Each structure stands twice: as structure tokens, then as C-alpha cells.
Amino acid sequence: MSVYVSIIHYPVYNKEKRIVATSLTTLDIHDIARSARTYGVKGYYIVQPIENHLWLANKLLSFWQGGHGREYNPKRWEALKLVKAVPYIEDAVSDIEKIEGRKPKIVSTSAKKCKRTVSFDFLRKEIAKDKYPYLICFGTGWGLTEEFIQSSDYILEPICGPTDYNHLSVRSAASIILDRLLGLR
Template identity: 45%
Template sequence: MLDKVYVALIHYPILKKDGTIVSTAVTNFDVHDISRSCKTYNIKKYFLVSNLPAQRKIVERVIDYWVYGHGGEFNPNRKQALEIFEMEHYLEDVIERIEEIEGEKPKIVFTSAKARKNVVTHEKLKDIIRTCKDPILILFGTGWGMPEEIREISDYDLEPIKANSEFNHLSVRAAVAITLDRLIGEN
């Protein structure tokens, strides 16, 4: 059902170019731009996952400015979008938080720009979201993508966004917006 859809942006664990696991840096755009897309598509909560104290402090400053500070007065729409934002240390914390809210564990959707086998199409996942009674958590990665162990715990592996181009390196903010439009947008 459309009232139980969640989004998480993963900053840890993330793959580095050489395949090692790292924590990636948060940008203020990760916070407010993705919140705006999520709010537009009626996502219940948008979680940002970062385990680094210094990165979490950056996010807290962004939230303070846009929700409690001058930014909220200057741009009330951004403040409203950030009402659905939460930060967690780890993916497991996000899953637990959704279980707290919904009373059940979410179905997890893995996304990646990389070509993979056994993926579900956007159309198929759109149908699943519209008919599934369980909460749905759509994961987006940063850096060079999420590690295999996250894909292995996921219920669905969503096909990459394809354009009529050899180039495939969208910003995560664009990928979230396009994905939400394909899964939840108007027919």
C-alpha cells in the first residue's frame, strides 16, 4: 500500500571504487533534496544512514537551520519536507524503526546502477507496492554502491534506471526522484 513506503539513503556500509567497505560523506543535498522528493511522493519516512559522528553533526546542523532556524522561516516548504526525515546509525536501526512504526518488518528493495541478473522491473515493483500490505523500504546507495550482503537480505532487487545512453552515472538525488516517479507517480 502506498501509505507504508519508506526510503533510506545508505552512507555505510558502502563500496569504495576498489571494492572495500567505507563510510561516504554526507552532503546537505542528501538531506533536503531527497526529503523534498520523498515528501512529493508521499513517502512515510526518509532515513539517512551514517555511522560517523562528524557526518551526523553536519546533518544535525542542516536540520537545525532548515527546521528550527532562519531557513525554516525563509523557506517553509523545505521545513515541511524535512518533517519526514530521520537519521540512523545503521540499516538495522532503520528496519527496527519501521517495525516500531508499522508493527512488522518491511520488505526491502535494493537499488543499483550496475547491471545484475534476476532483477524486478519498475512496472512489476509498482504493482507490488500498490498491492502489498507489508511496509516497503527502498534502499539507495552512495559511493560505488551498496555491498552484496545488503542485496542478499533484500526481498527485491530493482532494475537499474536505463536511458538511451552509454553513460550511466546519475546523482543519487536524481536516481531517487526518477525511481519514485516510476514506482509511485501518475500512470
């Protein structure tokens, strides 16, 4: 099983449905890394094209991956050693291809129902049997762009609760999705 995750800050929508780059949130770095480590994800990519935000992500990672943070909290280091910050999704895909010897299958996530969605059960079985790596993409802001979603190999069904409210934080959605796809059954 070769599963990778990414949190994408561009291309995503803002609430006016404009394509934007969103701000880095350090909680997303920490929390998704901890979920990724818990579920055996091989790598976690922060896709952030804003130069100052990319610098901040790398500064935080250098502290936890090799600096004082590694000694201060080895459990946090254990999770954050999975993380790389890159400016564009193509950089993450290229890095995975170098590691795995083939391009990953791209899985988009969305809080909205889309055409071509696959169920958690279907994708769980595909991941278990497939020799290809998978890159699960989580959008920030108001979600991944339609173009990005439609260009994906798979579009995962949304997480739905018993109400019509569906606006989870990306770190909560990532944890739920990783558990549904990779958790023990």
C-alpha cells in the same frame, strides 16, 4: 501505501571496490527529501555511521525541522520533516517497524544489472497491493555492497538510458525511481 526511503553511506563500495563509509552530502538530504515529499513517501532515513557526519545531519535537520529554517522556508520544512538521521540501516528498519507494526520489505537499488532484479512495473504493483511497508535503499559512493543487495527482499532493475554511460547522482536516481514507482500514471 507505506513507502520509506534511505540513503546509505555504509556499507557501500568506493571506486577500488573496498567497503567504506562515504561522506555526507547536504544536497542529497534536501533534494531527496523534496522528492520524497512530492511522491508521498512516509519517511526518509539518512544512514550515516560516521559520528561527525551524523552530528552534521542532525544539526541541519534541527535548523529546518524546528529552528529558524522552518519559518524562513515552510516548503523546505514540509519536506525535511520526513527526515531522520541514524547510524545504521538496522536503526531505520527498527523505527519503521515501531511505526508500522511490522518490518519493511527492503528494496535495493543499483546501477548494475543483478540477478533477481524486479521491474519498476512489478514493484509498483506490489507496493500498491501489499500491506507491508517498503524501504527503498539508495547507495552512495560506488553503490551498495553485494552482500547488502543480496540480503534484500527485492532488487530493483537499474535505470538505463540510451547510452552505455550509467553513473547518475543518487538524488537524480532517487527522483526517477520514485516517479516510476509512485508517480501518477
